[in-house]
Amino acid sequence: MIAVYPGSFDPITLGHEDIIMRACKVFDQVIVGVAKNNQKNSLLSFNQRLDLARLTIEGKKNVSVLGYEGLTINFLNSLDSNVIIRGIRSEKDFIYESEISSMNNMMSNNIETFFLPSSDNFKAISSSRVREVFKLGGDISNFVSNGTLHYLKSLGK
Numbered sequence: 001m002i003a004v005y006p007g008s009f010d011p012i013t014l015g016h017e018d019i020i021m022r023a024c025k026v027f028d029q030v031i032v033g034v035a036k037n038n039q040k041n042s043l044l045s046f047n048q049r050l051d052l053a054r055l056t057i058e059g060k061k062n063v064s065v066l067g068y069e070g071l072t073i074n075f076l077n078s079l080d081s082n083v084i085i086r087g088i089r090s091e092k093d094f095i096y097e098s099e100i101s102s103m104n105n106m107m108s109n110n111i112e113t114f115f116l117p118s119s120d121n122f123k124a125i126s127s128s129r130v131r132e133v134f135k136l137g138g139d140i141s142n143f144v145s146n147g148t149l150h151y152l153k154s155l156g157k
Contacts, residue, residue, distance in 0.1 A: 002081040003114070006033040006072045009049050010042050011152060012056050013130055013144050015122035019087040020056075020063060022116055029062050031079060036069040043131045048155070055147050073108045082110045089118045089126070 003023055009016060009032070023030045032053050036046045044052065046067060053065040068075040076082060084104070086097045094115065101113035125143045134140050134152060141149055 001027050001083060002029045002031060002079060003027040003083040003085050004031045004033045004072070004076055004079065004081050005085040006035060006068075006075070008035050008042070008127065009053050010044050010127050011049070011130060011134075011144060011148055012053050013122075013125045013127055013148075015087060015089070015118055015125040015143075016127075017056060017145060018119050018122050019085065019116050021060075023085045023114075024060065024062050026114075027062075027083065027085075029064070030085070031081070032057060032063065032065045033072065033075055034065060034067045035072070036067055041128075041131070043134065043152075044155075052148060052151050055151060056145060071107075073104050073111055076111060077108070082112060084111060084113045086113055086115050087118055088115045089123045 005020060005023060007016070020030060020032060034046070034049050034053055050065060050067050057063045057065060072084065076084065084101070088094050088097060097113070097115060104111045104113065130140050130143045144152070
């Protein structure tokens with residue numbers, strides 16, 4: 001079974017990596033779907049987010065990275081997948097993601113969303129907070145992998 005873990009991954013964090021690795025234990029194949037159209041205040045371009053996600057999963061056997069544009073359910077249909085993976089850090093995340101899951105199901109009733117609760121050590125990590133700390137010159141080494149940290153520093157942002 002193919003599962004898709006969609007998101008902007010701007011940047012990819014240790015929390016994202018944890019969800020990916022745990023999903024790989026459950027599903028035959030996990031595709032990290034990097035969304036092109038996001039409304040967020042981006043740190044990285046679409047191609048940089050793809051590069052960084054690929055760097056993060058390098059060497060992992062049943063996970064790959066693909067970029068997409070448009071509705072996530074259309075991306076899943078193009079992959080012949082009907083499973084979305086979402087990480088949940090809090091009750092607020094659960095409510096938000098449940099609403100999206102319901103909308104997806106109303107548009108395509110063959111889509112199932114699997115919620116994975118964040119591991120305790122990653123519950124406070126969000127890409128938006130990491131972006132903010134990084135842009136203000138703070139230390140993000142507790143929130144991202146060494147590869148991500150070096151990649152971000154190499155960009156001179």
